[in-house]
Amino acid sequence: MFSVRTDLAVEAKEFYEEKNKGKLSGVEVKETNDGDIKITSVKILNDVGERIMSKPVGTYVTIDVPKLTYYDGEAMDRLSAVLGKTLMKMIKFDDSMTALVVGLGNWNITPDSLGPKVISKLMITRHLKQLVPDKIDERIRPVCAIAPGVLGITGIETSEIIKGVVNKVKPNLIICIDALASRKLDRVNSTIQIGDTGISPGSGIGNRRMEISQKTLNVPVIALGVPTVVDAATMASDTIDMVLSSMIKQSKTGGQFYNMLKSVDRNEKFEMIREILEPYGANLMVTPKEVDMVMDSISKIVACGINIALQPRLDLEDINKFLN
Template identity: 60%
Template structure:
């Protein structure tokens, strides 16, 4: 697992299956189903062996996959938000005593890393209303607070220190962190949402790990929601080579030496060769699609609506939209 860069448990499990004849993993359960037009994959890491094999902490990882079409259709966006809310409700326990803190991780000055701050700007924030004007707000409304703490390079303060300070002061029952992730599959960039209940390490997607935000460090359950917005240059090169190899193999005779040679290429050897050819500087580059501005605006709205619906079960999406507008 150290040879690939991905934040998705789904991809970590796929990688193991590719490298082994038996795709089953002791300590990992997988459930797949379709909700409306969203492909949902629930990966459960059950024990230490599962943690070791796929490199993910014990817990639940729910992945939602959809197509580009979602960004251009209002009904499709609402469908994804509703599915996200439904899946989020499976790992979030909400009652009338709950106070939630939503943390938008990332750098708002860099578009592929601005997902977290964009989501927090679209949330239904209610904690101040419940505290200062309780008579003017419905009793069924859950107190929700939100922050976008920035990154170490902007603030000079570790994100974990800022979040810990707010948690100690606000005393939420639940923390939801939103962050940009990295994928090893170009087709999943900006088309995938992952929900996890094991917390998150800010910056992990680009190899810049900071102190983890999890139940152990914050003292309350931490849910992580992320979208892969980048792939590294080596992954992009690898996918390109895979497409070329598939095309060459489809045009070659299956009993030819050339076909056998192409079919025998080892993925690890190919990945190592790519990184050697790209060199240290290029192999550390990350790449994002050119329409990232539009995508971040759309997907942040999808995620914000999903969180709003899950945290405010007494309200409909129309009610939430009226509040925000």
């Protein structure tokens, strides 16, 4: 579905450091490290913060993925553990409650298949708690899942499918997983982003659908996504920014050429690039060539993190036994 996410936690920290010498009113920014994994958390506290950040009141977390994680099994397990701990802090969920995990996206398009791939690796238990309650471990919590597909495949709005399932199943918590369209080239496949204010499927490619949130479903919604694509205009803009930065470093400070480069407005430049590309397919989305391997790895990491968060009384070995 390629929901759009503005890398809010990271951008808020950058905004805080670059534009404000003191406290950012209505916004709380916190950065921590768990080993080599950086976690940036942003809490929008009130309507003042909403206006500054253009996002609703809530908590937004960005977990940086260390380089080469997707090639290292131990690193993947560490990242899953960090993701699990982060999710546990954001959800209010006990043994009597039911969680519904929704895998958004199109399983036929590799960079958009994150949601369905995660669903296939989850520990699904709701049916067992209902059908064989005496034989299932009492430590296990009821979890169900759905991969509703996309409008072009089903002919049904994703939000309509989810709402129907919610009305029938009556979960106490919803976790939505989706691939994101990044606003920065260097954040593609390099961050895991979590928010407790819901998600708007398809908005990353201009197909805004009804949002999936507590406001629309009357159930708390945690949105979890990974930027897997970037649009052509963003890629071109970031490339030009890198060229400008390199030229500025090599120019004489205070010189005419230096001042001209420094005066370039980055926002105006981006809009100009978008206008120029419009006749040539400005909606082109770009993803790295190793996307197949990355999607397999990141789906395992995300699924494992969700399993840890929803089944805190089980260790990873128990969860793996259940899945295998």
